Amino acid sequence: MRFPLSLTTTMVGYMARKKLARQKRFPLVLMLEPLHACNLTCTGCGRIREYSQSIKEKLTVQECLQSVDEAGAPIVSICGGEPLIYPEIGELVRGVLKRRKNIYLCTNGMFIKKRLHEFRPTSRFFFNVHLDGLEETHDLAVERKGVFKAAVEGIIAAKKAGFLVCTNTTVYKETAAQEINDMFEFFSSLEVDAHTISPGYEYDAAKKDMVKRLDKQPEDFFLTRKMTREKFAKIQEWGERFTLIGTSVYQEFLAGKREMTCTPWAIPTRNVRGWKAPCYLMTDGHYAGYQEMLTKVVWDKYGVVDGVARDPRCENCMVHCGYDPSGALSTNLRDTWINMKYNFSPKPKPYYEGRSVNAFNGVSIGKGHLAEAKAAINAKNGGACGTGDTTQRDELLAKIGKKSEA
Numbered sequence: 001m002r003f004p005l006s007l008t009t010t011m012v013g014y015m016a017r018k019k020l021a022r023q024k025r026f027p028l029v030l031m032l033e034p035l036h037a038c039n040l041t042c043t044g045c046g047r048i049r050e051y052s053q054s055i056k057e058k059l060t061v062q063e064c065l066q067s068v069d070e071a072g073a074p075i076v077s078i079c080g081g082e083p084l085i086y087p088e089i090g091e092l093v094r095g096v097l098k099r100r101k102n103i104y105l106c107t108n109g110m111f112i113k114k115r116l117h118e119f120r121p122t123s124r125f126f127f128n129v130h131l132d133g134l135e136e137t138h139d140l141a142v143e144r145k146g147v148f149k150a151a152v153e154g155i156i157a158a159k160k161a162g163f164l165v166c167t168n169t170t171v172y173k174e175t176a177a178q179e180i181n182d183m184f185e186f187f188s189s190l191e192v193d194a195h196t197i198s199p200g201y202e203y204d205a206a207k208k209d210m211v212k213r214l215d216k217q218p219e220d221f222f223l224t225r226k227m228t229r230e231k232f233a234k235i236q237e238w239g240e241r242f243t244l245i246g247t248s249v250y251q252e253f254l255a256g257k258r259e260m261t262c263t264p265w266a267i268p269t270r271n272v273r274g275w276k277a278p279c280y281l282m283t284d285g286h287y288a289g290y291q292e293m294l295t296k297v298v299w300d301k302y303g304v305v306d307g308v309a310r311d312p313r314c315e316n317c318m319v320h321c322g323y324d325p326s327g328a329l330s331t332n333l334r335d336t337w338i339n340m341k342y343n344f345s346p347k348p349k350p351y352y353e354g355r356s357v358n359a360f361n362g363v364s365i366g367k368g369h370l371a372e373a374k375a376a377i378n379a380k381n382g383g384a385c386g387t388g389d390t391t392q393r394d395e396l397l398a399k400i401g402k403k404s405e406a
């Protein structure tokens with residue numbers, strides 16, 4: 001079996017009960033954001049930008065647990081922000097596990113080693129480490145050098161202590177399909193248990209920041225639907241070789257073999273402002289409760305139906321949190337069969353040859369900040385918007401030069 005028995009059986013039983021009760025909309029995974037503060041400023045992250053006004057606010061443990069109870073979803077993804085800087089994270093995880101839920105603790109991995117002692121390994125708890133590529137690509141995406149190395153050290157420490165670990169990757173325009181393959185091979189060699197992968201599309205919060213702060217155009221960075229299908233052409237092959245989290249139906253969708261529309265209410269997000277709608281990435285409002293959100297949001301305004309976007313902001317979206325639940329909730333017999341077959345098939349063995357992958361292929365440009373890279377370019381061109389920090393400028397310019405010649 002690809003995933004822990006407890007996770008698979010809980011999910012299958014839960015969905016069967018909901019379907020028998022003919023409940024039209026219900027949550028599969030709760031995205032719980034106890035805080036939005038983070039130690040990083042990743043280029044594609046909308047959270048730290050969209051919630052910059054409330055970045056210091058936190059949900060209490062009690063508020064978090066009330067939301068877990070209210071949603072009732074069998075899986076709780078604790079995210080943010082960086083949940084490992086939430087002071088009561090150990091207490092929160094214990095409270096959620098006590099409710100017999102399965103947890104993915106989404107983290108950039110930098111504080112795993114430091115806070116590992118606050119957790120106990122169980123088949124219902126995964127560290128889910130954000131990794132957008134191998135060293136150079138990842139450090140560039142997160143705008144700081146050394147992050148990849150720290151995350152790998154955290155993964156190794158967690159595995160050694162007996163924890164389940166998975167990785168979480170967003171694919172951008174500049175991410176090469178071969179690099180994703182190499183990344184899976186490398187982490188498989190470290191006996192990482194599973195992987196989530198999703199296309200990065202130009203959602204509002206990240207897009208605005210990109211234009212304003214980095215003076216980059218979203219189309220230079222994010223994927224359109226066409227590009228997503230090209231990048232994910234091999235997703236089913238990866239799904240055979242590695243333990244990809246998600247349904248076979250979603251994999252077919254990413255590979256361009258079928259159309260689907262999203263079911264964002266199945267992966268609701270709860271944060272300091274309330275229950276966010278319509279989905280994890282796009283915000284048109286916050287509601288006091290999940291049920292209130294279900295009732296008040298006009299869901300038919302969103303998504304893409306037969307390739308036509310109901311809302312222009314949805315046009316290029318094929319994200320995991322919007323579309324994977326659609327795959328899981330399909331009532332089509334063939335879909336149910338391929339999903340079950342995928343879940344119940346044997347877990348792929350670790351690919352130890354992946355140790356030879358050149359994962360530490362260089363820290364990113366300069367101090368890793370795209371903004372600094374731009375400042376350095378401007379300085380070279382006689383511009384006046386440098387940061388004043390010239391310590392690594394020559395090296396930075398040399399690297400940028402090499403990149404643009406390539």
Ligand code: SF4
Nearest residue numbers: 038040042045081108
């Ligand atoms: S680590 Fe996560 S929360 Fe922090 S900036 Fe990056 S994407 Fe955003």
Ligand code: SF4
Nearest residue numbers: 262279302314317322
């Ligand atoms: S397609 Fe669905 S998941 Fe994607 S942005 Fe639109 S509402 Fe959100």
